[in-house]
Amino acid sequence: MGNELVRFSVAMPEDLLMRFDALVAKRGLAKNRSEVVRDLVREALVEDRVADPGVDVVGTLTIVYNHHASDVQEKLHHVQHHSYGSVVSTTHVHMDEDNCLEVIILRGEAVEVQDIAHRILGTKGVKNGGLVLTTADAGQLE
Numbered sequence: 001m002g003n004e005l006v007r008f009s010v011a012m013p014e015d016l017l018m019r020f021d022a023l024v025a026k027r028g029l030a031k032n033r034s035e036v037v038r039d040l041v042r043e044a045l046v047e048d049r050v051a052d053p054g055v056d057v058v059g060t061l062t063i064v065y066n067h068h069a070s071d072v073q074e075k076l077h078h079v080q081h082h083s084y085g086s087v088v089s090t091t092h093v094h095m096d097e098d099n100c101l102e103v104i105i106l107r108g109e110a111v112e113v114q115d116i117a118h119r120i121l122g123t124k125g126v127k128n129g130g131l132v133l134t135t136a137d138a139g140q141l142e
Contacts, residue, residue: 010037049135053111056136058088061104061117062129068098069125076123080104083116099127107136 012020024036031039050057065072080087086108093101104120106113110133117131 046134050110050133053109055110056108057110057113057133058105058107058136059113059117059131059133061106061120061131063102063104063120063126064095064128065100065102065123065126066098067100072123072125075125076102076120079116079119079123083112086112086116106131 020033020036024031024033027036027039049055063076065076067073080090083106086106088105088107090105091103093103095101106116113133114131120126121129121131
């Protein structure tokens with residue numbers, strides 16, 4: 001099985017199709033129904049793949065915190081240094097006089113990366129954040 005395009009039909013209620021067409025339009029001129037369906041299928045397959053505990057993943061963890069909160073930066077640095085094998089890079093942005101945004105790039109087994117993210121997100125002083133994962137095997141995205 002190669003990368004040949006295969007046509008198939010999908011039946012759906014008209015109102016759902018109209019809402020889907022609105023989504024297609026929002027995604028831009030270079031997108032059509034087929035492209036958006038392929039995007040959604042890839043997204044679902046990646047989501048399913050990264051749910052497997054042993055799979056190798058790459059992710060971004062974005063957090064917002066008040067740098068005045070008691071030793072929050074020290075705690076965040078401790079978690080990251082303790083996990084240095086999985087922390088690829090960190091970008092730090094000063095949002096205003098009190099708040100910082102960090103984007104931490106993580107790589108490793110899914111369970112390990114999710115554990116690091118939970119420890120960081122659970123650190124007192126972290127206001128909010130989220131982890132976005134993808135498979136480390138770029139071939140899975142084709």
